[in-house]
Amino acid sequence: MKLLTVDDSKTMRQIIQGVGATLGYEVLEAEHGLKALEVLRKSADEIAVIMLDWNMPGMNGLEVLKIIKASDDWKHIPVMMVTTESEKGHIIQAVRHGAIQYVTKPFSPEELANKILESLGMGEL
Amino acid sequence: MSEIENSQELDISQKLIECLKVSVIDTLSTMAMTETTIINTETADAFNLSFQIGGLIYLYGNHEGMIAISGDKSVIQFVISNIVYNPEGEMADDDIMDGVSELVNMIAGGMKSKAGLTTDAKLTPPIAIVGPSCKSQWKTFRPTYVTTFKTEAGNFQVHASV
Numbered sequence: 001m002k003l004l005t006v007d008d009s010k011t012m013r014q015i016i017q018g019v020g021a022t023l024g025y026e027v028l029e030a031e032h033g034l035k036a037l038e039v040l041r042k043s044a045d046e047i048a049v050i051m052l053d054w055n056m057p058g059m060n061g062l063e064v065l066k067i068i069k070a071s072d073d074w075k076h077i078p079v080m081m082v083t084t085e086s087e088k089g090h091i092i093q094a095v096r097h098g099a100i101q102y103v104t105k106p107f108s109p110e111e112l113a114n115k116i117l118e119s120l121g122m123g124e125l
Numbered sequence: 126m127s128e129i130e131n132s133q134e135l136d137i138s139q140k141l142i143e144c145l146k147v148s149v150i151d152t153l154s155t156m157a158m159t160e161t162t163i164i165n166t167e168t169a170d171a172f173n174l175s176f177q178i179g180g181l182i183y184l185y186g187n188h189e190g191m192i193a194i195s196g197d198k199s200v201i202q203f204v205i206s207n208i209v210y211n212p213e214g215e216m217a218d219d220d221i222m223d224g225v226s227e228l229v230n231m232i233a234g235g236m237k238s239k240a241g242l243t244t245d246a247k248l249t250p251p252i253a254i255v256g257p258s259c260k261s262q263w264k265t266f267r268p269t270y271v272t273t274f275k276t277e278a279g280n281f282q283v284h285a286s287v
């Protein structure tokens with residue numbers, strides 16, 4: 001199984017690649033929402049967890065989340081929000097629309113790794 | 126503006142500056158696993174930057190201001206390469222621009238959450254500037270606080286007028 005990171009920042013995608021590698025997962029990347037939907041259309045069967053940035057050009061993370069959770073083919077995939085938006089209102093909105101985890105930047109690699117494992121239904125590192 | 130309103134504005138501004146400093150140290154220790162210390166904070170009467178690498182982000186909505194991180198290429202590259210676990214390699218300008226954007230986004234986002242600003246205070250997408258020698262200016266009536274931070278690779282600065 002693979003992880004999918006959707007983030008407009010290459011730096012952030014590289015960090016998530018690093019954390020995924022530590023956990024033994026290949027990480028697929030999308031730099032915006034439309035690209036993420038394209039990856040899902042092709043590879044949804046292989047994706048164990050999706051990590052979504054909030055602020056991206058074009059569709060924001062919440063809009064992408066809504067599309068994923070409205071799709072019968074994709075709604076079973078756990079979605080984590082990984083974002084600088086730490087406002088309570090944002091967290092509530094994301095959870096209400098089906099996000100399973102909410103990670104705010106900055107985070108330590110261990111913190112992200114543990115949140116990924118939790119999303120996969122596994123214990124901590 | 127009445128004197129009371131004026132002093133409340135000043136209080137928020139001071140709080141934001143203090144939260145920003147903590148956010149910089151937190152961001153570098155958690156994301157870059159790099160220890161950073163504050164050398165000093167000075168007040169400037171203009172938001173003028175002179176640097177090799179800069180990242181700027183604008184705060185708008187119910188509270189307005191500009192936040193910037195700037196420094197020499199060697200220092201900013203050191204920080205970014207630690208964030209992406211690539212401590213040795215020479216980085217391309219595009220990667221440095223992406224990194225400094227994400228860095229200023231994270232420190233400003235951290236400031237916002239530490240200060241408890243509401244959703245009505247928003248951040249624009251960041252702006253990154255890379256060059257051998259750049260200057261930039263933002264027009265503001267407010268004072269600018271310039272904090273110099275020390276890393277093992279050298280110093281960088283964070284400008285804030287909030």
Ligand SMILES: [Mg+2]
Pocket residue numbers: 007008009053054055056
């Ligand atoms: Mg983003």
